[in-house]
Amino acid sequence: MxxxxxxxxxxxxxxxxxxxxxxxxxxxxxxxxxxGLKVMILAAFYGSALAxxxxxxxxxxxxxxxxxxxxxxxxxxITPWGGDPDITAxxxxxxxxxxxxxxxxxxxxxxxxxxAWLLGRxxxxxxxxxxFAGVGLRAAGLGSWALRAPEGAAAxxxxxxxxxxxxxxxxxxxxxxxxxxxxxxxxRGASTVLGTxxxxxxxxxxxxxxxxxxxxxxxELQPFAALLDTPFRIYLGQLRGGAVLRAMALQVFWWSVLxxxxxxxxxxxxARLEVNGG
Amino acid sequence: xxxxxxxxxxCKAYRILQRRPGVWGAVSGLVRPxxxxxxxxxxxxxxxxRGEVLGFxxxxxxxxxxxxxxxxxxxxPDSGSCTVDGxxxxxxxxxxxxxxxxxxxxxxxxxxxxxxxxxxxLLRAIYGVPEARYRRTRDELVALMRIDAVLQQPVRLLSxxxxxxxxxxxxxxxxxxxxxLDEPTIGLDAPSKLAVRDLVRTLNRxxxxxxxxxxxxxxxxxxxxxxxxxxxxxxxxxxxxxxELRARVTGDRPSELRVEEVVARFYALHGAAGG
Numbered sequence: 001m002x003x004x005x006x007x008x009x010x011x012x013x014x015x016x017x018x019x020x021x022x023x024x025x026x027x028x029x030x031x032x033x034x035x036g037l038k039v040m041i042l043a044a045f046y047g048s049a050l051a052x053x054x055x056x057x058x059x060x061x062x063x064x065x066x067x068x069x070x071x072x073x074x075x076x077x078i079t080p081w082g083g084d085p086d087i088t089a090x091x092x093x094x095x096x097x098x099x100x101x102x103x104x105x106x107x108x109x110x111x112x113x114x115x116a117w118l119l120g121r122x123x124x125x126x127x128x129x130x131x132f133a134g135v136g137l138r139a140a141g142l143g144s145w146a147l148r149a150p151e152g153a154a155a156x157x158x159x160x161x162x163x164x165x166x167x168x169x170x171x172x173x174x175x176x177x178x179x180x181x182x183x184x185x186x187x188r189g190a191s192t193v194l195g196t197x198x199x200x201x202x203x204x205x206x207x208x209x210x211x212x213x214x215x216x217x218x219x220e221l222q223p224f225a226a227l228l229d230t231p232f233r234i235y236l237g238q239l240r241g242g243a244v245l246r247a248m249a250l251q252v253f254w255w256s257v258l259x260x261x262x263x264x265x266x267x268x269x270x271a272r273l274e275v276n277g278g
Numbered sequence: 279x280x281x282x283x284x285x286x287x288x289c290k291a292y293r294i295l296q297r298r299p300g301v302w303g304a305v306s307g308l309v310r311p312x313x314x315x316x317x318x319x320x321x322x323x324x325x326x327x328r329g330e331v332l333g334f335x336x337x338x339x340x341x342x343x344x345x346x347x348x349x350x351x352x353x354x355p356d357s358g359s360c361t362v363d364g365x366x367x368x369x370x371x372x373x374x375x376x377x378x379x380x381x382x383x384x385x386x387x388x389x390x391x392x393x394x395x396x397x398x399x400l401l402r403a404i405y406g407v408p409e410a411r412y413r414r415t416r417d418e419l420v421a422l423m424r425i426d427a428v429l430q431q432p433v434r435l436l437s438x439x440x441x442x443x444x445x446x447x448x449x450x451x452x453x454x455x456x457x458x459l460d461e462p463t464i465g466l467d468a469p470s471k472l473a474v475r476d477l478v479r480t481l482n483r484x485x486x487x488x489x490x491x492x493x494x495x496x497x498x499x500x501x502x503x504x505x506x507x508x509x510x511x512x513x514x515x516x517x518x519x520x521x522e523l524r525a526r527v528t529g530d531r532p533s534e535l536r537v538e539e540v541v542a543r544f545y546a547l548h549g550a551a552g553g
Contacts, residue, residue, distance in 0.1 A: 008403030
């Protein structure tokens with residue numbers, strides 16, 4: 001029952017987004033460009049690090065770092081950059097009142113739609129990226145720059161589960177921004193602040209394992225690591241056995257905290273709307 | 279039997295942020311915001327029997343939409359009470375909205391990028407209407423509203439007249455027993471207006487739907503509603519048959535006044551014009 005109620009808007013949105021081929025292709029090209037740049041910078045750094053220190057102290061091999069970068073580029077659209085544009089637009093023009101006329105939990109209704117928005121944009125871009133960085137580069141004889149296969153079937157399966165949790169966390173963050181839009185009238189401010197932190201703390205700019213040791217504990221515990229870094233480290237075989245479960249438990253923890261925050265904020269914003277009008 | 283809708287002593291005030299002019303005004307507003315209170319509704323009371331049609335009229339800003347929004351559970355009154363089928367809209371929101379259909383003429387509840395019929399399907403899932411029952415209701419409504427030709431079109435490509443008929447169908451898919459229509463004929467051409475009036479009458483007659491309708495087009499009222507509530511500056515000025523409104527304006531003299539003139543004079547009589 002609940003599955004159909006919230007699954008239907010999810011499916012409708014996902015189906016619609018998967019049709020936007022031009023947007024997906026444009027995004028893919030941009031992400032290839034940045035990905036290539038990052039890969040080359042990493043190679044240069046690794047070259048000088050290897051010359052001075054040897055391989056012993058490296059947290060990731062160059063091949064692992066390159067794989068991390070391509071995955072991060074392919075999944076850029078699954079990370080939270082701001083509010084869901086459908087919902088923020090509806091908040092601005094007042095048509096959001098129709099959401100309050102539906103016999104559903106408004107938070108879950110928005111959550112389902114935002115999840116579809118993130119997934120629907122990410123899937124085509126990811127598929128293109130896997131083709132390009134996983135197959136294309138290898139076929140072009142650039143195997144050392146290519147995306148590597150996961151560290152075994154078990155690691156792959158666990159990474160997929162963890163990526164699903166990452167999407168759940170990302171959606172919960174997006175929903176917090178959606179609610180902020182009710183309060184401030186726009187998601188601009190929240191998005192700008194969010195984007196600045198998110199790009200660095202998710203490991204998108206620089207793989208989190210490459211940060212200095214003193215920052216690592218903090219970086220692994222903070223919520224943005226749950227988006228990409230956790231599934232990637234499972235994919236690369238950096239996390240094994242009990243460490244995988246502990247990392248997933250942390251993802252679930254952040255998800256629950258963010259959902260709780262989002263629900264609290266929404267309840268307050270709705271109370272204000274009910275009192276003060278749109 | 280008890281009335282289906284009972285509204286008693288509803289009061290509602292909005293607090294509006296006052297912006298002072300100029301750069302200095304904007305800065306001082308940041309430091310010490312000042313608010314003005316606007317009384318949107320004062321002691322509004324009325325009751326409605328099952329199957330009745332009520333026309334809700336009044337100048338812009340009189341409180342019509344506020345009343346509709348309170349009745350549909352979107353807004354919370356400051357004081358007073360209202361129940362629809364025994365439920366208090368803003369307190370029992372989810373149970374309440376299952377049983378009502380709402381159309382805001384100035385907005386759309388259809389899904390902009392989706393074909394009309396896909397939007398209907400989405401509403402079916404959200405309201406949890408059983409498949410067979412949904413199909414029967416949908417087909418009846420599609421025939422009634424004559425929208426079979428546009429079902430496959432994305433909503434953004436519909437004309438306003440087509441869209442409003444689709445809005446009415448969308449509001450009825452879960453077979454509500456009450457319909458709130460906030461300016462459903464706004465901006466429509468003559469044939470579309472006639473069609474909407476006809477549809478509302480049919481829904482009321484054949485399905486026994488209770489209707490509250492706000493409008494600025496007095497012909498809507500003449501065509502659909504026997505009873506009118508006139509509201510001005512948030513207070514109820516009259517609650518009577520439309521013919522009685524005419525009598526109150528013209529006295530005993532027979533008159534050729536058009537409906538608009540009747541209403542305009544009534545507003546003027548009560549100092550309610552403009553707002």
